[in-house]
Amino acid sequence: MNEWSLIPLFWGTLIFLLINAFACLWRGLAGPTLPDRILAANVIGTKTMVVLVLLGLAREQGIWLDVALVYGLLSFTVTLVAGRLLETGRLKGAWKQ
Amino acid sequence: MNRRRAGRILTAVLIAALAVPLMYGMVQLPAPGHADAPAHTNVSAGYIERGAELGGSENLVTGVLLNFRALDTFGEVLVIFTAWLAVAAVAGTASNAERDPVPPSPVVDYVIRLLGPFIAIFALFVIVNGHVLPGGGFQGGVLLGAMLILLSLVMDAETVARAVSARSWIWLRATGVLVFAMVAVMGLPLAGYLFGLPDEPGLRQVLTVALELGIGIGGGAVLAGLFFAIAGADRS
Amino acid sequence: MIDAAHALLVCFLVIAGAAFFFIGTLGLLRFPDFYTRIHAVTKCDALGAGLVLLGLAIWRGPDGEGVRILALIALLLISSPTAGHALARAAFRTGLKPWTRNDGERDGEIPGDASERD
Amino acid sequence: MTGSVTAKYREMRVNATDLFDLVLLALLLTCAIGIARLKDLAACAILFSAYSFILCLVWAHRGAPDVAMTEAAVGAGITTVLFLVVISRVGRREK
Known part of the structure; x- marks a missing residue:
């Protein structure tokens, strides 16, 4: 009974989070510098990961949690590699925006 | 200038003309997941009914990948190894x-x-549980590769070279191809045809897990090797 | 009665997490330069995702899925600040200038725009 | 009479699943068109990883967790890393 009554809340939250991710995508597309875009992609990754967990629980597919773990690990990897390439000066390029 | 504009208009008209029949076809498709859709009534019903038994793994996707379409998967393993070679x-x-x-x-x-x-540990979990849970060799291999790439960000080359020599790296990268070829040849005496898995459930499970492990380790080493080769190349 | 309290707690945690996500998004969109944005975003994201996932873990109770959600929280609480730190450090080392109050007075110019080193 | 009106209202009300699909598709389209219009290759690679994360949600929602995991691992993770390291070698600007 209790479990049943919380499912609409999960659906509402995940749609709200997706709309938030939409707003973050604007920063990713418009963001003036490359670090801004990496940050936006990282945020979108976190939000979609939470959405995936909520979706899996709302539809009673607990095995999607493994997919969410893979998500978390790989978005971490991408951010660290991009940061390292920026830091060592390899990704600079004579290019603004 | 005028020709360019005409070309743009022509492109737009062509795309619209292509979109109309496609949309018309889309509307007539059955709803996704509908039970009466042709995809669910013909061949896949048989796969769902008998696939777990014939394929040798609870997760049907893994069964199809490693048993029914083993030759295709072998091609994929060869492709990423060849990519690293190139x-x-x-x-x-x-x-x-x-x-x-x-x-x-x-x-x-x-x-x-x-x-x-x-x-x-999580990568090994994904690889070894590939026949029950979503995931399998490729996905776990990508996780292993991601771990190697992350480690290469903070470790210097000498430490890595001391741990794994260049010769062992090559053997690690060939693991997927070698294990797959070995299992494929073992199908000849055990099941009677190439890429066949034996009927006995225990042996079949062992071979499936061995295949997944081979694909995982080989794939991870190949992906990390791609990263090392490109990142460490001379900038000339 | 305990069930109602349980549901209320989960409700509160999930909604609080969503609110933190919203604040982080606002910060990402409205703040003037990269450093202020990353300041807003990393904190709000770690807290928002942590609260939502904590609510879900409490909702599931201590079964296999609850433990997996706890592992996810642990991963998130380690990885999110690290990623933010690495990114901010990379940006600072490549010479992205932080925004100062004077920059805001030049109208119509985004501060981060001019400072990316070639 | 009122019963039929409420039934009709229930039919018309947008289902949560449909709304989810709509938002996902809008996100995917915006992301794809935005990537196509960008000129900075590194930014394209980064946003392509965000695109893959959204696409992974679509696969999971369609009931294919295997494909979702592959998309998250290969599409969002390794491909982006390889793109970035290649771009760091060949230059960031689109010719």
Whole structure:
């Protein structure tokens, strides 16, 4: 009974989070510098990961949690590699925006 | 200028003309997941009914990948190995030849060294449970590769070279192809045809897990090798 | 009665997490330069995702899925600040200038725009 | 009479699943068109990883967790890393 009554809340939250991710995508597309875009992609990754967990629980597919773990690990990897390439000066390029 | 504009208009008209029949076809498709859709009434019903038994794994996707379409999967394993061979031939195999001028952040260093073993354990979990849960050789292999790439961000080349020699790297990268070829040939005496898995459930399970492990380790080493080869290439 | 309290707690945690996500998004969109944005975003994201996932873990109770959600929280609480730190450090080392109050007075110019080193 | 009106209202009300699909598709389209219009290759690679994360949600929602995991691992993770390291070698600007 209790479990049943919380499912609409999960659906509402995940749609709200997706709309938030939409707003973050604007920063990713418009963001003036490359670090801004990496940050936006990282945020979108976190939000979609939470959405995936909520979706899996709302539809009673607990095995999607493994997919969410893979998500978390790989978005971490991408951010660290991009940061390292920026830091060592390899990704600079004579290019603004 | 005028020709360019005409070309744009022509492109738009062509795309619209293509879109109309496609949309018309889309509307007539059955709803996704509908029970009466042709995809669900013909061949896949048979796969769903008998696939777990014939394929030898609870997860039907893994059964199809490793048993019904084993030749296709073998081709995929060969493709990524060949990709590494090509990149290594063009870019060389030296990993991180020049020392990076900027030392890595101590925080990142600590966290990667802390997380590394856990990533490896999770990758092995994904690989070995591929026949029950979503996941399998490729996905776990990508996780292993991601772990190697992360470690290469904070470790210097000498440490890596001391742990795994260049010759062992090549053998590791060939693991997927070798294990798959071995299992494929073993199908001849055990099942009577190439790429066949034996009927006995225990042996079949062992072979499936061996295949997954081979694909995982080989795939991870190949992906990390691609990264090392490109990142460490001479900039000339 | 305990069930109602349980549901209320989960409700509160999930909604609080969503609110933190929203604040982080606002910060990402409205703040003037990269450093202020990353300041807003990393904190709000770690807290928001942590609260939502904590609510879900409490909702599931201590079964296999609850433990997996706890592992996810642990991963998130380690990886999110590290990623933010690495990114901010990379940006600072490549010479991205932080925004100062004077920059805001030149109208119509985004501060981060001019400062990316070639 | 009122019963039929409420039934009709229930039919018309947008289902949560449909709304989810709509938002996902809008996100995917915006992301794809935005990537196509960008000129900075590194930014394209980064946003392509965000695109893959969204696409992974679509696969999971369609009931294919295997494909979702592959998309998250290969599409969002390794491909982006390889793109970035290649771009760091060949230059960031689109010719």
